[in-house]
Amino acid sequence: MRSLDNHLCFALYAASRAMTAAYRGPLSELGLTYPQFVAMVVLWEADGVTVSELGERLQLDSGTLTPLLKRLEQANLVRRQRNADDERELIVTLTDDGHALQRKANDISEQVFCRTGLEEGTAVQLLGDLHDLAARLRDNTSV
Incomplete structure (x- = not known):
């Protein structure tokens, strides 16, 4: 059996934990957790x-997202409301406070990126490799 340091899964896990920890301080000043932050990033990209x-x-x-x-919503950053065209759907929109945030x-992301010490080209390559890895794992996972 390979040592822990030679397991790709553990290297990804450790890097993910370190990245999340790097965001913790700056995000706490905004009153956000990392999962809340990435949800807000999606809404800043495409509200509604x-x-x-x-x-x-x-x-x-949905058990994690709800x-x-x-x-x-309690922090007055988003609003959830039923879709007028399809009552089964909930639409998430940013409030004024959400936009201001x-x-x-x-x-924050730029500050954390600077802490990685990576050059931009290396980061772009790593990002592409990680997206590719995630897609391969999703495509090759049997349910």
């Missing part, structure tokens, strides 16, 4: 998405 679209984009199931959205959060 359905809960199912948001879950798909974040790769989260409490996250409730907390964002984007201006405060703009520099």
Whole structure:
């Protein structure tokens, strides 16, 4: 059996935990957790998405997404309302406070990126490799 340091899964896990920890301080100043932050990033990209679209984009199931959205709604950052055309769908939209938070959060990802010490080309290559790896694993996972 390979040692722990030679398991790709553990290297990805450790890197993910370190990245999330790097975001923790700056996000706490905004009152956000990392999962709440990435949900907000999706909404800043495209306001007014359905809960199912948001879950798909974040790769989260409704059991995880619903409490996250409730907390964002309690913080007055988002609003959830039924789709007038299809009552089964919930639409998530940003409030004025949610829009205003984007201006405060703009520099956080850049600050964390600078902490990685990666050059931009290396980061672009790594990002592409990680997207490719995730797609391969999703495509090759038997249910």
